[in-house]
Amino acid sequence: MSEPAPWVDKYRPKRTSEIIGNQEAVQQFVSWLKNWKPGTKPVFLYGPPGVGKTLTVEVAAKELGYELIELNASDVRTEEAIRRALGPASQYGSLFGFKGRLIFLDEVDGITGREDRGGLAAILELIKEARMPIALAANDPWDPKLRPLREACTMIRFNKLRSTQIVSLLRRICQAEGIKADERALKIIAELSEGDVRSAINDLQAVAQGRKVLTPEDVQWLRARNRQYGAFDVLKMLFMARTAREAKEAINSSLVDYETLLQWIHENLPLQYEDPEELAKAYDALSKADVYLGRAKKTQRWELLRYFFDLMSAGVALARRGKYHFVKYQFPKKILLMAQTKKAKELREEAARLIAAKCHVSRRVAKTDIIPYLSIMLSTPMGKGIAKWLELSDDMVKVLVHKG
Amino acid sequence: MSSEEQPELWVEKYRPRVLDEIVNQRETVERLKQFVKTKNIPHLLFVGPPGTGKTTAALCLVYELYGENWRQYVLELNASDERGIQTIRERVKDYARTVSMGEVPFKVIILDECDAMTADAQWSLRRIMEMFWRTTRFTLIANYGSKIIEPIQSRCAIFRFSPLSKDDVMGRVRYIAEKEGVKVTDDGMEAIWNVSGGDLRRAINTLQAAAAFGGVVDEKTVYRVVGKATPKEVREMVEKALEGKFLEARDMLYRLIMEYGLSGPDIVRQVHTEIFNLKIPEDAKAELANIVGEIDHRLVDGANDDIQLSALLAQLVRFGRALKRG
Numbered sequence: 216m217s218e219p220a221p222w223v224d225k226y227r228p229k230r231t232s233e234i235i236g237n238q239e240a241v242q243q244f245v246s247w248l249k250n251w252k253p254g255t256k257p258v259f260l261y262g263p264p265g266v267g268k269t270l271t272v273e274v275a276a277k278e279l280g281y282e283l284i285e286l287n288a289s290d291v292r293t294e295e296a297i298r299r300a301l302g303p304a305s306q307y308g309s310l311f312g313f314k315g316r317l318i319f320l321d322e323v324d325g326i327t328g329r330e331d332r333g334g335l336a337a338i339l340e341l342i343k344e345a346r347m348p349i350a351l352a353a354n355d356p357w358d359p360k361l362r363p364l365r366e367a368c369t370m371i372r373f374n375k376l377r378s379t380q381i382v383s384l385l386r387r388i389c390q391a392e393g394i395k396a397d398e399r400a401l402k403i404i405a406e407l408s409e410g411d412v413r414s415a416i417n418d419l420q421a422v423a424q425g426r427k428v429l430t431p432e433d434v435q436w437l438r439a440r441n442r443q444y445g446a447f448d449v450l451k452m453l454f455m456a457r458t459a460r461e462a463k464e465a466i467n468s469s470l471v472d473y474e475t476l477l478q479w480i481h482e483n484l485p486l487q488y489e490d491p492e493e494l495a496k497a498y499d500a501l502s503k504a505d506v507y508l509g510r511a512k513k514t515q516r517w518e519l520l521r522y523f524f525d526l527m528s529a530g531v532a533l534a535r536r537g538k539y540h541f542v543k544y545q546f547p548k549k550i551l552l553m554a555q556t557k558k559a560k561e562l563r564e565e566a567a568r569l570i571a572a573k574c575h576v577s578r579r580v581a582k583t584d585i586i587p588y589l590s591i592m593l594s595t596p597m598g599k600g601i602a603k604w605l606e607l608s609d610d611m612v613k614v615l616v617h618k619g
Numbered sequence: 620m621s622s623e624e625q626p627e628l629w630v631e632k633y634r635p636r637v638l639d640e641i642v643n644q645r646e647t648v649e650r651l652k653q654f655v656k657t658k659n660i661p662h663l664l665f666v667g668p669p670g671t672g673k674t675t676a677a678l679c680l681v682y683e684l685y686g687e688n689w690r691q692y693v694l695e696l697n698a699s700d701e702r703g704i705q706t707i708r709e710r711v712k713d714y715a716r717t718v719s720m721g722e723v724p725f726k727v728i729i730l731d732e733c734d735a736m737t738a739d740a741q742w743s744l745r746r747i748m749e750m751f752w753r754t755t756r757f758t759l760i761a762n763y764g765s766k767i768i769e770p771i772q773s774r775c776a777i778f779r780f781s782p783l784s785k786d787d788v789m790g791r792v793r794y795i796a797e798k799e800g801v802k803v804t805d806d807g808m809e810a811i812w813n814v815s816g817g818d819l820r821r822a823i824n825t826l827q828a829a830a831a832f833g834g835v836v837d838e839k840t841v842y843r844v845v846g847k848a849t850p851k852e853v854r855e856m857v858e859k860a861l862e863g864k865f866l867e868a869r870d871m872l873y874r875l876i877m878e879y880g881l882s883g884p885d886i887v888r889q890v891h892t893e894i895f896n897l898k899i900p901e902d903a904k905a906e907l908a909n910i911v912g913e914i915d916h917r918l919v920d921g922a923n924d925d926i927q928l929s930a931l932l933a934q935l936v937r938f939g940r941a942l943k944r945g
Contacts, residue, residue: 474922481926485865485933494865495937502917502930509922549873549925556877563880574631575674577697577732583885584669587848588824589628595831604627 222420223413226388231274234267235384235412236376241271243371248279248317248348257342257349259323259365261356262373265411268352271373272319281348282313286320317348324353324361335360342367375410378402384412385419389429396429403434407467446471446479447544453480453532454487455539459525462532466524473524477505478547480531486542493534500530559614566611573605590615629827630820633795638679641672642787642819647778651676655683658723662748662757664733664772666764667780670818676780677729677758684723692726699732704740708747715751726755733759734766741768748774782817792822796836801826803836810841824848852879853889854896860932861897861939868932876925883924887915887931899942910934 228234234241240260247258260268276283320338342349342364356365382398382405389396404422408415423429452465469476481501488494504526511519563582570581570589589605592598593616602612635641638648638655654660660680665673681693694714701707711728736744745768748757759775761767789808796803803811803826811829815822828848829840852871859868875881894907914931921927 477923477926481923481929484929485869491863491933491937491940495933498930498933502914502921502927505921505923505926506917509920512922513920548870552873552877559878560880567880571697571700574628575678575695575731577699577735579699579882580669580732582880584820585628585630585824588828588844591828591844591847592831595833597827597831601628 221417222388222392222424223416226384226391226416228270228274231271231278234271234274236380237262237267237271237373240371240373241267241275244271244350245275245279247369247371248275248281251348253346255348256369257345257351257367258371259356259368260350260352260371260373261354263375263411264354265408265413265415266373266376267412268373269319269321272317272350272352276317276319280314281317282315284316284318286318315347317350318345320349320351322353323351323364324355324358335364339363339367376412377410378405381405381408381410381412381415385415388416388419389423392423394423394426394429396423397431399431400429400434403431407434446476449476450479450483450487450544453528454535454542456528456532459529459533462528463524465532466528473520473527474508475547475550477501477508477527478549479544480527482547482549483542483544484531486545488534490536493536497531497534500526500534504530562608562611562614566605566607566615569605569607569611586615628824629795629799630823633791633798633823634675635672635679636682638676638683641676641679642791643783644672644676644780647676647780650776650778651680652683655680658684660684660727660756660758662759662775664759664761664764664767664775664777665780666761666767666777668762668782668817670815670820670822671780671783672819673760673780674729674731676778677760680758681727681729684727685721692721692723694726694728695731696728697731698740699735704736704743707740708743711747711751711755715755725753727758728755729758729760731760732762734761734763738768741771745770745774783819785812788812788815788817788819788822791819792826795823796826796830799830801830801836804838806838807836807841810838811836814841814845853886854893856932857890857893857897857935860935861899861942863936863939865932865936868935869929872925872928872932876928883918883921883928884915886924886928887911887918890931891915903938903942907935907938910938 231241231245240262244258244260247255260272262268273283275281318341323338338351351364351368353361356370382401385401385404386396386398389401400422401419404415404418408418418434422434426433446469449465449469449471452468453462456462456465466473466476471479484497484501485494488497504523507519507523507526511517511523563586564578567578567581567586570576570585571578574581574585576585589601592601593612598612598616607615638652641648663677665676667673681689685692694710696707696710698707701710707730714726714728730744733741733744748771757775759767759771764772764777764779789812792808792811793803807829811822811825814825825841825844825848826836828844829836832840832843834840852875856868856871856875859865859871872886875886876883891908891911894904894911897904897907899907911931914927914934917930918924918927
């Protein structure tokens with residue numbers, strides 16, 4: 216009885232009383248909106264993603280009969296755009312049976328960039344002029360540029376949800392979906408989510424939709440969402456990890472995809488591990504990880520990736536014998552080289568194709584058994600005629616001619 | 620004809636055109652000649668080490684069957700070049716659709732390096748062979764017969780190409796040298812045999828590359844060719860790793876892969892060859908072979924050759940340090 220709708224929407228609370236977690240913050244917001252009168256400070260909701268900030272605003276607005284005017288990061292937030300969208304709304308009351316309008320500016324921490332020129336100033340002005348309630352929200356309100364906003368608003372803090380709160384929600388969803396879920400599986404999802412309800416529900420749907428039973432094994436490969444980091448941070452967390460769990464969490468938090476991350480680890484292993492024992496051990500783990508990756512790809516048995524992740528994370532991190540030391544991590548050279556040598560590689564491939572056709576061999580044999588000798592001949596007087604006979608271009612000859 | 624008029628690779632220039640010119644493989648040649656006489660051949664499977672004349676025999680056979688215009692009747696495919704059995708099937712289908720108009724009522728498909736095909740692909744190949752049997756005969760070529768599935772083996776006349784003897788290889792090399800007016804010293808000849816490993820193609824390539832330097836081909840020029848032809852990076856890479864210079868060794872590895880276009884298995888096999896040239900205790904060599912072999916094995920399943928080979932280099936670094944400590 217699973218529907219295609221995202222479960223996040225399907226199981227979205229209809230009333231503020233149904234919102235789980237952050238009860239105090241939700242109450243604070245509801246009473247602010249209830250008691251709002253001209254001159255009341257706007258509110259600024261802040262906290263990590265997926266804990267119910269937007270949800271609270273939307274549900275409370277509906278509950279109290281407000282028309283919600285929403286702007287978020289996807290809108291262009293120049294001063295002009297904000298004025299165009301909100302100007303009239305903030306000046307005049309609503310006509311369609313709403314008690315009033317609630318203006319909601321989501322993700323204001325994204326406005327500090329260059330493209331949002333004047334956006335902050337416009338918001339500040341809006342706040343001062345507005346004759347209606349305004350709510351702001353952000354993950355990180357502590358950017359110095361946001362200080363004027365913080366001072367102009369009442370701050371409402373939303374915290375990460377506790378794992379037990381998330382588990383009970385997940386349990387309810389599973390019951391509604393007719394899934395027999397192992398408590399441990401739900402716990403893993405909840406813990407991976409690190410207090411982010413939205414990602415927990417999404418993860419649950421990803422692993423559980425269409426199943427009758429959900430076991431801890433089914434959720435192993437889940438990667439935590441939202442708390443994602445760039446390669447540099449992930450590497451640091453990985454190499455600092457002291458337990459298998461910490462190492463896996465580091466990998467899970469990666470913003471870069473796992474194959475790119477594999478290259479990053481590969482590149483930086485020898486920088487981090489100077490001791491031959493550590494290096495050999497870590498590389499052995501990485502090599503085994505790569506084997507699982509290859510098997511998963513070849514057989515399309517993606518569940519094998521769990522071993523890939525284990526070896527790439529715990530296997531690599533726990534090779535460390537001494538203390539972690541700071542290393543300036545490098546961008547994967549292979550990725551750089553691949554771009555640089557692409558042209559030469561193409562020329563070689565094309566030459567190998569021509570040779571293969573002329574000499575009745577495969578391109579592989581052309582590369583291993585003929586080109587090595589050919590490249591010697593090409594640098595001698597004999598070379599010109601052979602190149603002509605093989606129909607090699609000048610560029611190909613240049614690439615093939617023996618260096619030194 | 621002299622090399623000035625028709626410069627080309629000697630391996631091609633002196634490739635036998637007719638079965639009788641083939642070096643050694645008497646039995647095989649005799650039986651193939653019978654097929655030519657009756658203008659009828661079954662599916663064939665040629666098995667044997669590299670450079671023993673399998674492809675040449677297949678080409679001679681079709682040349683004798685169809686004459687000068689043999690290319691109209693023959694499709695040459697290489698299993699390791701085609702992208703999967705699907706493309707092979709498509710190409711065979713297209714090719715087999717038209718009926719042969721000549722004296723011989725079928726066409727021939729030469730499929731080289733069949734042992735590179737997966738078992739699944741071979742099962743599909745078996746069906747293809749069956750489907751087009753009336754119009755098309757296959758000549759399959761492989762290094763290892765054991766890698767060809769039973770049902771294919773049972774549908775083919777199997778010919779085993781034995782390794783060439785020293786006399787065979789040197790006789791052919793001497794013949795070509797004479798024709799090309801290249802003087803080869805005795806020690807030069809000996810050296811060519813030594814580096815060829817019984818592979819006639821490699822022997823002829825070595826001869827030609829040595830001759831390209833100009834002058835007499837002697838032991839020194841032959842080893843000069845070998846030194847240049849086997850990318851010396853492989854040996855340097857191994858030495859650097861054993862000295863503990865991992866980063867330098869890995870940079871060389873990247874060059875081998877990206878500039879020389881070598882595959883992981885190519886490199887790992889060259890590393891294996893280098894083990895026995897290294898100045899390390901004899902009992903350490905078998906141990907090293909084991910390390911190299913393990914990585915060779917992992918390359919089969921692995922996704923990234925450079926990661927597997929880097930893991931090998933890291934092992935070499937550790938190994939090198941253990942050696943130093945004694």
